[in-house]
Amino acid sequence: MADLLGSILSSMEKPPSLGDQETRRKAREQAARLKKLQEQEKQQKVEFRKRMEKEVSDFIQDSGQVKKKFQPMNKIERSILHDVVEVAGLTSFSFGEDDDCRYVMIFKKEFAPSDEELDSYRRGEEWDPQKAEEKRKLKELAQRQEEEAAQQGPVVVSPASDYKDKYSHLIGKGAAKDAAHMLQANKTYGCVPVANKRDTRSIEEAMNEIRAKKRLRQSGEELPPTS
Secondary structure, eight states, rough: OOOHHHHHHHHHHOOOOOHHHHHHHHHHHHHHHHHHHHHHHHHHHHHHHHHHHHHHHHHHOOOSSEEEOOOOOOOHHHHHHHHHHHHHHHHHEOOOOOOGEEEEEEEGGGGGOOHHHHHHHHHHHOOOOHHHHHHHHHHHHHHHHHHHHHHHOOOOOOOOHHHHHHTTHHHHHHHHHTTTSOOOOOOTTTTGGGGGGGGOOOOOOOOOOHHHHHHHHHHHHHSOOOO
């Protein structure tokens, strides 16, 4: 019996020490704070959703409004607003670069934004329907002109008048035609006609004449001077 009682006592956990009790107390306090924060966050989400439902409902009932821009929200708030808008049968989009600066715009179904309007908001610009309509008309006009030009084919440009007629009062009607004739090479260029040569003697005749002049000069030098 004593052995049985001893085995039971030895199998039982020892009472926690003072340090263990303090650790458990802090853990319980931390869990309680976390639960309280979760309940507060849940309550804030409920209140935020109710406020968004009220604003969306007012927007639907206002016939003068076709779109509405909300203040920047965090990711959770934007998600709640998108859900409220979807349930209400509206259209919503988020815009903005940084996550903290992103905002939501809602539109009535019959006034859903065009792609051009969405691109304008994404660029951070205000949407101007009048300017957009002018831009659309210019784009359509340019497209029609391109299609007409493609159907007509390449444009052949011809001069307004013939240059011979334009300058006939200066050069005459026949001068331009004469100036356009094809030039032929002068095959006799560089050749001197025989008739134009100055010396028509043969080489032998020229040599005989030179020898005769030489003999005449020598005989003249040998004659004695006269008194």
